[in-house]
Amino acid sequence: MTLRLFVVRHGETPFNREMRYIGTADEPLSPKGVGQAEQLASSLGPLPLQAVYASPLSRAAETGRRIAEARQVDLKLEPRLREQAFGEWEGLTRSEVLERDRDRLLGWEADLSLSPPGGESLLSVQERTLALVEELARTHPGEWIALVSHVGPIKALLCAVLDAPLATARRMFLARLVWTEAGPRLAAERNQVVAGPRTWR
Numbered sequence: 760m761t762l763r764l765f766v767v768r769h770g771e772t773p774f775n776r777e778m779r780y781i782g783t784a785d786e787p788l789s790p791k792g793v794g795q796a797e798q799l800a801s802s803l804g805p806l807p808l809q810a811v812y813a814s815p816l817s818r819a820a821e822t823g824r825r826i827a828e829a830r831q832v833d834l835k836l837e838p839r840l841r842e843q844a845f846g847e848w849e850g851l852t853r854s855e856v857l858e859r860d861r862d863r864l865l866g867w868e869a870d871l872s873l874s875p876p877g878g879e880s881l882l883s884v885q886e887r888t889l890a891l892v893e894e895l896a897r898t899h900p901g902e903w904i905a906l907v908s909h910v911g912p913i914k915a916l917l918c919a920v921l922d923a924p925l926a927t928a929r930r931m932f933l934a935r936l937v938w939t940e941a942g943p944r945l946a947a948e949r950n951q952v953v954a955g956p957r958t959w960r
Contacts (some may be wrong), residue, residue: 762896765803765905766913767826769819770795779852781909782845782878787817800825806903808832812895813907814840823907839891843884843911846877871925881925885915892916 770792774781788796799822808830813823815836827834848856848864856864860876867873871881888908895904914928921927 761901762899763903764892764895765806765808765903766916767799767822767905767907768910768913769814769816769822769907770799772818774850777852779850780845780848780856780875781818782842782849783816784849785817788821792818793821796822796825800829803905804829806830808905809902810835810899811905811907812837812840812891814838814842814909814912816841816909819907819909823905826905826907837891839887840906840908840912842909843881844875844877844879846875846879848875848878871928881911881915881928884911885919885925888912888916889919 770788772781772786772792773789774784774786775792776789803826808826809832811823811827811830811832812835813819815838819840819842820834820836823834823836848860851859853864863876867875874880874883892906911928915925917923918925918927
């Protein structure tokens with residue numbers, strides 16, 4: 760049986776507009792973000808979604824709530840979908856971090872297995888996100904599921920599907936994932952497989 764995942768990012772927040780590291784800060788959606796969430800819920804309306812899972816951080820939970828209500832399914836909050844923790848850098852822009860902590864920032868950008876000070880590595884994010892998806896593939900075979908998350912977990916998941924180094928996350932855009940008996944695939948429109956070399960274990 761095939762599990763189809765529609766992986767979406769939450770709507771805009773004020774820190775998003777300012778290009779700040781949000782991480783685990785529980786910032787709400789901006790008015791624009793609320794509108795984006797409502798538009799997303801409307802656009803996903805025709806899809807046969809049978810479950811919606813969202814990060815418990817309010818920006819993702821609020822986005823997920825609108826999707827779940829549009830499909831009349833329960834919203835399930837899942838901590839493994841939360842954003843990467845940026846520790847001491849949360850709330851700061853990249854320019855501000857460069858001024859305060861240049862060497863560690865550049866080291867982290869070059870090696871995503873490293874963690875921001877007091878934070879979490881993207882490798883750790885990938886491990887927890889994959890553990891969740893493996894579980895969903897067993898508990899929701901043949902179903903259509905929406906995962907509402909953040910940039911870090913989504914890109915980490917895409918890297919795993921593509922069997923690509925985590926550094927590839929710097930250049931990724933979001934897409935649709937399809938879980939089949941043969942393994943995960945990155946799909947375009949009309950279920951066309953565009954990538955997916957990894958055999959899921």
